Amino acid sequence: AQKITQTQPGMFVQEKEAVTLDCTYDTSDQSYGLFWYKQPSSGEMIFLIYQGSYDEQNATEGRYSLNFQKARKSANLVISASQLGDSAMYFCAMREGRDSGYALNFGKGTSLLVTP
Amino acid sequence: GAVVSQHPSRVICKSGTSVKIECRSLDFQATTMFWYRQFPKQSLMLMATSNEGSKATYEQGVEKDKFLINHASLTLSTLTVTSAHPEDSSFYICSASQTGNYGYTFGSGTRLTVV
Numbered sequence: 001a002q003k004i005t006q007t008q009p010g011m012f013v014q015e016k017e018a019v020t021l022d023c024t025y026d027t028s029d030q031s032y033g034l035f036w037y038k039q040p041s042s043g044e045m046i047f048l049i050y051q052g053s054y055d056e057q058n059a060t061e062g063r064y065s066l067n068f069q070k071a072r073k074s075a076n077l078v079i080s081a082s083q084l085g086d087s088a089m090y091f092c093a094m095r096e097g098r099d100s101g102y103a104l105n106f107g108k109g110t111s112l113l114v115t116p
Numbered sequence: 117g118a119v120v121s122q123h124p125s126r127v128i129c130k131s132g133t134s135v136k137i138e139c140r141s142l143d144f145q146a147t148t149m150f151w152y153r154q155f156p157k158q159s160l161m162l163m164a165t166s167n168e169g170s171k172a173t174y175e176q177g178v179e180k181d182k183f184l185i186n187h188a189s190l191t192l193s194t195l196t197v198t199s200a201h202p203e204d205s206s207f208y209i210c211s212a213s214q215t216g217n218y219g220y221t222f223g224s225g226t227r228l229t230v231v
Contacts, residue, residue: 033218043207045160045222052218091159099216101167103150106160 003027004094004107011112013082020067021077021110023092029053033095034075035104036066040088048090051075082114118144120212122223129200129230137195137226139210145190146212150220151183154207166193200230 005024013019025034032053038046051059051066059066067076079086089111093104119142129135139149148167152160164180166172166187174180182204184196193212197204209225 035220037222043154043209043225043227045209045211045225047219047222050218095218099213099218101148101213101215103162103165104160104211104220105162108159 002107003096003105004092006092006107006110008110009108011110013079013112013114015082015084015114015116017082018078018080019082019112021079021090021092021112023075023077023107025073025075025092025094027073027094027096029096031096031098034066034068035093035095036064036075036077037091037093038086038088039091039109045091049077079112084114084116087112087114118212118219118221120146120210120221120223122210122226124226125224126227127229129228131201131230132199134196134198135200135228137197137208137210137228139193139195139212139223141191141212141221144212144214144221146193146221147190147215148213149185149187149193150211150213151185151193151195152209152211154209154225156207160209163195197228200228202230204228205230 034051036048049061049064063080065078089109091109092107121140151163163178164172164174172185187193210223211220
């Protein structure tokens, strides 16, 4: 069964606008972590933001924030003030368990295109 | 910050030959290494998990005799694709972690083309 669902295969946003990329997850674990990664065409995985299941506040990292709604099992990524360089694939991922001895499960990704 | 060096970045090999991909953690001890495969426009699929000094655990459907993983030290893990075929052409990427840490450090990936 799919543990991470990203329902938006592709998204467009105009430069300087904000965009929300959706992610829902499925787990019965109490302790888990949620990650967002950016993958440009070069293929490298760039870590953007992390949210632990016990974190009470939504994570923020610069222009990135994570809208964590635990009861709804959603962890949407919000990118504010989009830039042309934000065009890339974005993956939501989940680690079940307390630490990174456990593998990440990735969603299918959302391709974001930022237009001038 | 933590860095994982992955080599080669690109490799083209003939069908039937073997290819070795290396991932080295440069400034930390990678207690666990994860190997992923990514086909074009698809997600990362976990192939195997290896802990230093132990045999790798392979995901269902991944042939352990074809994809040999060695994690003999805390700073080096290798993936060898044996008797490569065109259908093995893919992007392979490693991810390292440390016990007790929550984060993962990815290599830059290897694009394998089998001709």
